[in-house]
Amino acid sequence: MEFDVECSKCFKWLYIPTEERYEKIREHLLECPLYCEDAREWRPSISCNDIPDITRKEKKYGHLISLVFLSLIQDGNEL
């Protein structure tokens, strides 16, 4: 299973190495947005200026969460 969180600045999908970390990020995403710089712990070269790696994501959706999705859910909208 793969875990990804969307960067709150450039909207690139960021790979999250463990489920524990993913759950923690998801829990606090609205208060603490995730940025590419936060993923440098396991992907040292990543930045918001990188070109998004979209092709990988189009094929397979595992666990994905984004600030946009969360905001919609909070507002009570159906996705």
Ligand SMILES: [Zn+2]
């Ligand atoms: Zn970014």
